[in-house]
Each structure stands twice: as C-alpha cells, then as structure tokens.
Amino acid sequence: MRTAWLLTFGGLAALALGIGASITLTYGLVFVALLGGLAYALGVSGLSQRKWIALPAFVLGLVTPFLLLHGVHSVLVHRTGQVEQCTVTSEDEHPFAKYPRVDYVLACPSGEVELDRDWNDRLKTDRAQVVVGAPLLPLWADDSRWNLLVVTGVSGAMILLVPVARLLRRQP
Structure with missing residues (x-):
C-alpha cells in the first residue's frame, strides 16, 4: 500500500x-x-x-x-508574454526530412530566438511575430x-x- x-x-x-x-x-x-x-x-x-x-x-x-x-x-x-516583431536572420530548410520543416533564427528586441515551423507553414516574409515571456520558451504568435x-x-x-x-x- x-x-x-x-x-x-x-x-x-x-x-x-x-x-x-x-x-x-x-x-x-x-x-x-x-x-x-x-x-x-x-x-x-x-x-x-x-x-x-x-x-x-x-x-x-x-x-x-x-x-x-x-x-x-x-x-x-x-x-504572461508579450508579442514582439522579429526579423529572420537565417533559415535552414529541411524539405526532404521525414517531417519537412524550416528552422529559423530570429532577431527580436529581447534577443535572438530559434524556432521551427512545418514546411507547409513556412514564413512568406522576413518578419514574424513571436510571443516571448522569460523564462518560458518563445512561441509563434499565430500558434493556436x-x-x-x-x-x-x-x-x-x-x-x-x-x-x-x-x-x-x-x-x-
């Protein structure tokens, strides 16, 4: 017991x-x-x-x-976080992986952020909105x-x- x-x-x-x-x-x-x-x-x-x-x-x-x-x-x-406008500094595409995705490095006002997206949802521009709230890991602002x-x-x-x-x- x-x-x-x-x-x-x-x-x-x-x-x-x-x-x-x-x-x-x-x-x-x-x-x-x-x-x-x-x-x-x-x-x-x-x-x-x-x-x-x-x-x-x-x-x-x-x-x-x-x-x-x-x-x-x-x-x-x-x-608890705030939405920040970030600029894509680099992207690494993986179109032929088992789960195609794109890895992004973004320059945000609070610092550098690394996020990834599915291949079909990749960014169309070099700007994105990211929700940042330390100490939590950042998220895309448009995530559900x-x-x-x-x-x-x-x-x-x-x-x-x-x-x-x-x-x-x-x-x-």
Missing part, C-alpha cells in the same frame, strides 16, 4: 517537474514527465486493486504529459491558443482519480 502511495505522489511530482522543466529549459525533458505519468498510473492501479481502473489511469498517465506540456506552455506564454479549461480539467481528473481509487479499495 505504501508503495502505491509513493508511486502515485512521486509520479505526480515527476510529472510536474518534467512539465515545468520542459517549458522553461528544453522539450527533451518531457521524458521525465512521461515516466511520472506512468508511475502515477501504476500507483493508482495499486491503490484501487481493481483491474478496470488501470485503463483510465494509464490513459491519463500517458496523455497528460504531452497535453500539459503544450497546453500549459501555450497558456502561460500567451497570458490552448483553452485553460482543458489544461485544468486533465489535471483535475488526475487528482480526482486518486480518492476514487482509494474508495474502490475499501469496497468488498
């Missing part, structure tokens, strides 16, 4: 750490969040000791890191904005699944 609690709360902590580090440092740290989501799912499954709760726990554990990474980042940057309800709803579902799993364990 103690192991299940440690996995559940340790998984939630690793999820929060991985999401926080991924939106401020680098997207590569989403792996920490994914491991946290899986630990959370194992912990909730162990708390309830019911087989059917494992499916929603693992779905939440696998989907939440990616949803929260992009959702929390987008919500925070668009709410996430709904705060989606971001908080998934987090709330993860938190509410813990007492549900605990209550299911008490039933004979």
